[in-house]
Amino acid sequence: xxxxxxxxxxxxxxxxxxxxxxxxxxxxxxxxxxxxxxxxxxxxxxxxxxxxxxxxxxxxxxxxxxxxxxxxxxxxxxxxxxxxxxxxxxxxxxxxxxxxxxxxxxxxxxxxxxxxxxxxxxxxxxxxxxxxxxxxxxxxxxxxxxxxxxxxxxxxxxxxxxxxxxxxxxxxxxxxxxxxxxxxxxxxxxxxxxxxxxxxxxxxxxxxxxxxxxxxxxxxxxxxxxxxxxxxxxxxxxxxxxxxxxxxxxxxxxxxxxxxxxxxxxxxxxxxxxxxxxxxxxxxxxxxxxxxxxxxxxxxxxxxxxxxxxxxxxxxxxxxxxxxxxxxxxxxxxxxxxxxxxxxxxxxxxxxxxxxxxxxxxxxxxxxxxxxxxx
Amino acid sequence: xxxxxxxxxxxxxxxxxxxxxxxxxxxxxxxxxxxxxxxxxxxxxxxxxxxxxxxxxxxxxxxxxxxxxxxxxxxxxxxxxxxxxxxxxxxxxxxxxxxxxxxxxxxxxxxxxxxxxxxxxxxxxxxxxxxxxxxxxxxxxxxxxxxxxxxxxxxxxxxxxxxxxxxxxxxxxxxxxxxxxxxxxxxxxxxxxxxxxxxxxxxxxxxxxxxxxxxxxxxxxxxxxxxxxxxxxxxxxxxxxxxxxxxxxxxxxxxxxxxxxxxx
Numbered sequence: 001x002x003x004x005x006x007x008x009x010x011x012x013x014x015x016x017x018x019x020x021x022x023x024x025x026x027x028x029x030x031x032x033x034x035x036x037x038x039x040x041x042x043x044x045x046x047x048x049x050x051x052x053x054x055x056x057x058x059x060x061x062x063x064x065x066x067x068x069x070x071x072x073x074x075x076x077x078x079x080x081x082x083x084x085x086x087x088x089x090x091x092x093x094x095x096x097x098x099x100x101x102x103x104x105x106x107x108x109x110x111x112x113x114x115x116x117x118x119x120x121x122x123x124x125x126x127x128x129x130x131x132x133x134x135x136x137x138x139x140x141x142x143x144x145x146x147x148x149x150x151x152x153x154x155x156x157x158x159x160x161x162x163x164x165x166x167x168x169x170x171x172x173x174x175x176x177x178x179x180x181x182x183x184x185x186x187x188x189x190x191x192x193x194x195x196x197x198x199x200x201x202x203x204x205x206x207x208x209x210x211x212x213x214x215x216x217x218x219x220x221x222x223x224x225x226x227x228x229x230x231x232x233x234x235x236x237x238x239x240x241x242x243x244x245x246x247x248x249x250x251x252x253x254x255x256x257x258x259x260x261x262x263x264x265x266x267x268x269x270x271x272x273x274x275x276x277x278x279x280x281x282x283x284x285x286x287x288x289x290x291x292x293x294x295x296x297x298x299x300x301x302x303x304x305x306x307x308x309x310x311x312x313x314x315x316x317x318x319x320x321x322x323x324x325x326x327x328x329x330x331x332x333x334x335x336x337x338x339x340x341x342x343x344x345x346x347x348x349x350x351x352x353x354x355x356x357x358x359x360x361x362x363x364x365x366x367x368x369x370x371x372x373x374x375x
Numbered sequence: 376x377x378x379x380x381x382x383x384x385x386x387x388x389x390x391x392x393x394x395x396x397x398x399x400x401x402x403x404x405x406x407x408x409x410x411x412x413x414x415x416x417x418x419x420x421x422x423x424x425x426x427x428x429x430x431x432x433x434x435x436x437x438x439x440x441x442x443x444x445x446x447x448x449x450x451x452x453x454x455x456x457x458x459x460x461x462x463x464x465x466x467x468x469x470x471x472x473x474x475x476x477x478x479x480x481x482x483x484x485x486x487x488x489x490x491x492x493x494x495x496x497x498x499x500x501x502x503x504x505x506x507x508x509x510x511x512x513x514x515x516x517x518x519x520x521x522x523x524x525x526x527x528x529x530x531x532x533x534x535x536x537x538x539x540x541x542x543x544x545x546x547x548x549x550x551x552x553x554x555x556x557x558x559x560x561x562x563x564x565x566x567x568x569x570x571x572x573x574x575x576x577x578x579x580x581x582x583x584x585x586x587x588x589x590x591x592x593x594x595x596x597x598x599x600x601x602x603x604x605x606x607x608x609x610x611x612x613x614x615x616x617x618x619x620x621x622x623x624x625x626x627x628x629x630x631x632x633x634x635x636x637x638x639x
Contacts, residue, residue: 004451004565039567052567 001058005065008038017070020197021342024189026074028111028153028199032081036108041082045090049098050106055298056232059083060290063236067243070339072346073198075240080149081105083236084354085114085158088174088225092217101156101176113154114233115145115177115203116226122147123359125160125226126168130205132161132175139163139175139215141183141208147353151201152189154179160226163219172222176214183208194345231307233354235297238290238310241350245283245321248343249276252325255332272328279321286313305367312360315351322347376430376528378421379481380454381491381507382414384438384445388496399602401497410445412557413492419562420522420555421490422453428524430487431455435480437465437473443578450573451565457578464583467595470498474506476593479586482511487528489552493518501554508552516547519555 012034020026035041043058045051052058059082066075089102104110121127130143141161148157156178163173177184187202217225253276256266267273293306322344326333333340351357365371386392387407395402410418421432434449436442437460446457458480465476481489489511494501501517508515520542521534533553535543565573583590591597615631617624633639 001567001570003448004567004570008564034564037566038564039569043567052571054567058567 001061002065004038005040005062006068008034008040009065009068013074014068014070017074017197020074021071022196024191024196025152025199026077026197028077028150029108031074032078032111033108035078036106041108042102042106043082045086045102045106049090049103056235057294057298059232059236060239060294063239064243067240068247071195071197071342072244072349073195076195076349077150077198079233079236079240080114081112084229084233085112087232088216088229089158089176091228092174092221092225093176094213096213097176097216105156110155111150111153113148113150113157113179115148115157115159117147118144119146119202123356126223128160128162128172130159130161132163132173132210134163134212135209137212138209139212141175141177141205141210143205145203145205147190148201148203149198151203152186152199157203158216158229160222163222169223170220172226173219174216174222174225175210176216177205177208177210179203181208181210193348194342195349230355231297231303234311234360235290235293235303235307237350237354238286238307238314239294241314241318241347242283242287242290244343244347245279245286245318248322248325248340249280249283251339252276252328256328259330259332266328266330275324276328279324282317283321286310286317289313305364308355308360308363308367311350311354312357312364315357315360318343318347318350376425376428376487376524377485378425378430378432379435379484379486379489380414380418380421380432380449381435381477381489381504382418382445382449383411383492383495383497384408384436384442385411385495385497394605394607398604398606400605408441408444410448411492411495411497413494413496413555415492415562416557416559417490417492417555418449418452418454419560421488422563423560424488424522424524428528433458433484433486435477436460437468437476439463439466446578447573448565450576450578451569452563453569454576456576459578459580461580462582463594464590464596465594467598468593469598469600470500470502471506471599472593472595472597474503474510475597476583476586476588477503477507478510479588480581481507483581483586487549488524488531489513489550491552491554493554493556504552504554511550511552514547514551515553516545516551517554519553520559522553522555522559524549 039052040062042051043054043062044056047053063079066078069075086102086105089098105112116125118128118130120129132139132141156176159175159177160172161175162171164171183206185204190200190202192200253267256272259266289310293303293310296303296306322340326340326344329338329340332338335341387409390406393402425432432454433456434446434454435458436446442459446459450457460476460480491504505515505517516533516535518535519533520536522531524531530546530548532544532546537543583593617627
């Protein structure tokens with residue numbers, strides 16, 4: 001499986017990454033179709049919708065292999081589709097809804113995105129304002145979603161909306177919103193620090209009508225479903241990071257071995273090879289944490305604590321590793337087009353997206369029982 | 376159609392090769408093996424043909440246990456069955472001994488077509504396929520860049536690439552042995568479904584006796600060719616270094632290319 005994915009990445013993706021970075025988007029439908037044809041978009045999804053019905057350890061392998069893509073944007077876009085906007089639909093969606101949206105997404109015919117963040121509410125998910133009111137057999141949606149990965153190209157969104165007033169954890173629902181529906185407006189592509197080959201959009205809903213059966217599971221359960229769905233997202237992000245960091249360290253070893261300064265290779269300085277050994281040790285520790293969290297998830301146990309720790313550690317380690325490596329690359333690493341500079345730009349998102357480091361810390365503290373009591 | 380595809384597992388071209396201690400082959404430890412490139416195109420062509428005309432693909436390979444990986448890959452890509460000539464008696468043979476073993480294995484079943492790559496990326500004799508055709512007594516085409524099986528499946532039209540950009544077209548009767556070049560098609564990726572199904576597909580491992588052969592007809596014992604020595608060329612021999620600044624050196628190089636090598 002690794003070999004086949006790697007071949008697809010090296011033939012269909014990596015040769016085009018520089019051009020996609022330049023274009024600030026990649027052709028998602030084209031790339032997803034190739035992945036879908038090879039069966040990689042529904043690894044952990046049921047066979048009746050075209051999935052492979054495998055456990056999440058296979059999704060982990062895919063997340064790891066996608067780390068070989070020479071940028072952060074394309075793997076993130078794929079991860080959003082396979083492990084961030086589809087788990088709740090798979091778990092709680094009706095058969096009809098899954099046939100309409102999950103099956104064609106697994107086949108690579110449709111591109112999905114996830115709508116949680118808004119310009120007024122990111123990690124503070126409970127504070128979102130987008131509202132869906134019932135009107136006959138429809139929901140009518142008004143509001144806005146921000147920083148939407150795949151937002152420029154996606155065919156549908158798994159969208160978190162308020163469907164009632166009341167307690168913010170019990171008034172929300174997940175709706176599937178076709179993004180060609182009247183009243184949906186996509187902003188220009190957002191200009192970001194990194195992740196350039198992934199198109200990111202702000203999406204506005206102005207009296208957008210979606211049929212009632214587009215509701216995932218039960219009304220009012222959206223917050224809970226999304227919190228569950230975040231576990232795959234966070235673990236996926238951590239697994240994907242491990243490979244990217246391995247590659248940055250390996251490329252740094254190669255570069256510093258060749259590069260001479262003061263009569264010897266940069267790598268021959270003990271401060272350099274010792275530091276790289278420390279960083280590799282950290283990456284291995286993260287990998288083990290990801291694997292433990294995966295084991296919990298496969299066993300059907302609550303992986304929230306370890307998945308949050310893995311995501312936290314991945315975001316911080318990403319910054320630490322790439323920052324150290326860029327130092328040893330020197331001027332060459334500071335160049336815009338260097339792979340380590342791209343990793344530096346792309347990787348910064350990890351401590352922000354999918355729940356910030358601070359949100360991860362809050363979740364971990366909740367599990368540790370160390371959060372101060374709220375009045 | 377029943378199509379036999381002969382594949383060879385060869386060292387990955389990106390690997391760093393070392394000469395083995397006995398000096399007669401490369402050191403196979405620590406190197407990665409892959410399916411020979413033109414054989415991958417032969418397999419893709421066979422899979423496409425059976426998808427269009429019905430039938431099945433059986434993949435054949437000769438070599439040690441590591442060859443299992445290549446066969447599993449071929450099964451993951453869509454071959455129905457594999458035949459692995461794994462017995463140590465088959466090993467170490469020249470093209471003729473290998474062709475003899477393959478011919479016996481192929482003859483023990485009914486095939487409409489044998490497809491294989493034009494030559495291996497390691498030994499590169501480009502001889503096994505033609506010898507196989509000779510032993511089977513079947514028509515043969517080499518360096519094929521296009522293949523169409525005629526309606527009814529009794530014959531096929533092949534396109535061969537000639538010098539100067541010309542193509543040669545001819546029709547041959549089936550069964551035949553056709554050797555293809557890399558670039559003939561676009562080899563597919565093994566799908567996850569294919570990879571999982573491959574685990575359950577059968578791999579036969581016949582011995583020479585099973586194929587009606589005696590052990591000294593095949594492998595090293597049955598070979599007419601012996602590798603005497605494998606070595607890297609001496610570095611520097613035949614190389615010319617142009618001295619001076621880049622402009623002067625480039626001028627001297629162009630002069631040589633124009634007047635001595637006559638390639639400009």
